[in-house]
Amino acid sequence: MKFNTKNYDYLIVGAGPYGSIFAHEAAKHGKRSLIIEKRSHIGGNMYTHKEHGINVHDFGAHIFHTDNKEVWDYVNQFTEFNGYINQVVANYKGELYNLPFNMNTFYQMWGVKTPEEAAAKIADQKAAAGISGIPKNLEEQAISLIGTDIYSKLIKGYTEKQWGRKASELPSFIIRRLPVRYTFDNNYFNHRYQGVPVDGYTVIFDKMLNSELIDVQTNIDFFANKEEYLTEFPKVIYTGMIDAFFDYQFGELEYRSVRFESETFESDNKQGNAVINYTDAETPYTRVMEWRHFDKKADKGKTIITKEYPQNWDRTKEAYYPVNDKRNSDLFKKYRKLADKQEKVLFGGRLGNYQYYDMDQVFNAALKAVAKEFS
Ligand code: UDP
Numbered sequence: 001m002k003f004n005t006k007n008y009d010y011l012i013v014g015a016g017p018y019g020s021i022f023a024h025e026a027a028k029h030g031k032r033s034l035i036i037e038k039r040s041h042i043g044g045n046m047y048t049h050k051e052h053g054i055n056v057h058d059f060g061a062h063i064f065h066t067d068n069k070e071v072w073d074y075v076n077q078f079t080e081f082n083g084y085i086n087q088v089v090a091n092y093k094g095e096l097y098n099l100p101f102n103m104n105t106f107y108q109m110w111g112v113k114t115p116e117e118a119a120a121k122i123a124d125q126k127a128a129a130g131i132s133g134i135p136k137n138l139e140e141q142a143i144s145l146i147g148t149d150i151y152s153k154l155i156k157g158y159t160e161k162q163w164g165r166k167a168s169e170l171p172s173f174i175i176r177r178l179p180v181r182y183t184f185d186n187n188y189f190n191h192r193y194q195g196v197p198v199d200g201y202t203v204i205f206d207k208m209l210n211s212e213l214i215d216v217q218t219n220i221d222f223f224a225n226k227e228e229y230l231t232e233f234p235k236v237i238y239t240g241m242i243d244a245f246f247d248y249q250f251g252e253l254e255y256r257s258v259r260f261e262s263e264t265f266e267s268d269n270k271q272g273n274a275v276i277n278y279t280d281a282e283t284p285y286t287r288v289m290e291w292r293h294f295d296k297k298a299d300k301g302k303t304i305i306t307k308e309y310p311q312n313w314d315r316t317k318e319a320y321y322p323v324n325d326k327r328n329s330d331l332f333k334k335y336r337k338l339a340d341k342q343e344k345v346l347f348g349g350r351l352g353n354y355q356y357y358d359m360d361q362v363f364n365a366a367l368k369a370v371a372k373e374f375s
Pocket of ligand 1: 090099154155156159162174175177178277279
């Protein structure tokens with residue numbers, strides 16, 4: 001059976017942001033792409049659908065945020081954003097706290113009212129915990145940034161259920177994703193540009209891929225015909241799991257997976273916020289999203305709530321988060337070396353690069369790759 005039926009210039013494996021941006025830009029250069037996607041839809045984990053007039057994010061809350069003006073301008077070609085600013089509330093055994101860690105959190109936790117009082121409290125707790133020097137893991141990093149009370153109520157339980165391992169065995173960079181600030185500011189991100197597309201994310205991909213030079217085939221498994229694809233196409237952009245590409249020859253990279261459970265209610269407002277994190281160790285889910293609150297223009301009458309449950313990954317489940325600890329980072333380097341030798345194949349995206357990428361970082365990486373390809 002022939003696969004490169006139309007003299008395609010590129011085979012793109014995966015219709016997520018990396019592959020879709022590549023195809024879109026290649027088309028601008030007159031190049032023809034075939035995208036194959038193993039799922040039944042485009043957009044990867046950014047995929048959203050509309051239900052009861054509400055945009056539901058099928059693969060968990062996606063808030064676009066960036067400091068990169070080029071990326072922001074780029075994505076704005078395909079959609080308007082709604083100005084949503086993420087402000088997460090944490091529920092620890094019935095106590096409510098604002099996130100990320102800021103003066104509101106410090107006031108709620110300790111009653112402190114000034115930045116000086118908050119800083120003193122944190123310094124005392126850090127000293128009492130005996131933390132000094134460069135933090136060696138997430139636990140030390142967290143205590144050194146915000147002290148032991150916040151660590152034990154808002155971080156430890158959430159982190160250990162999210163990742164399925166001890167906070168003392170996780171890399172410190174994961175907690176540095178969250179801002180710590182000594183102002184009364186509940187914005188979950190520090191980035192200049194932020195929002196959610198007014199009509200959901202899927203339209204971005206509909207527009208990107210709407211070209212005579214791009215064909216998309218869904219429900220297609222690259223591995224069913226890997227050798228033929230590699231032989232027939234002049235170049236392959238591969239955005240799947242890098243270890244799978246090499247038949248797991250050095251062993252499996254670890255991922256963390258999640259699963260979602262949704263419910264619809266006859267209500268306009270069930271939980272009063274877009275995202276509530278459950279930060280104790282016992283609640284089996286990490287967070288609950290109420291989709292209508294991501295979009296003030298959502299239709300009234302019904303509301304949809306989704307609970308996010310972390311779970312172990314195996315080959316039958318979706319890989320969401322790479323576990324960038326030392327063992328996996330070392331293993332990834334071995335696969336990376338093999339990838340570098342594949343002249344025909346470019347590895348991209350969160351799974352192809354085994355990186356905890358935010359959406360804007362994937363956009364940026366894809367735009368860089370395209371610039372190099374067509375320079
Ligand atoms: N985190 C936490 N408590 C929270 C929220 C986040 O301890 O209430 C930690 C947790 O380790 C998590 C990390 O901060 O994995 C990064 O959080 P973020 O919200 O960026 O995770 P994502 O949205 O990518 O799942």
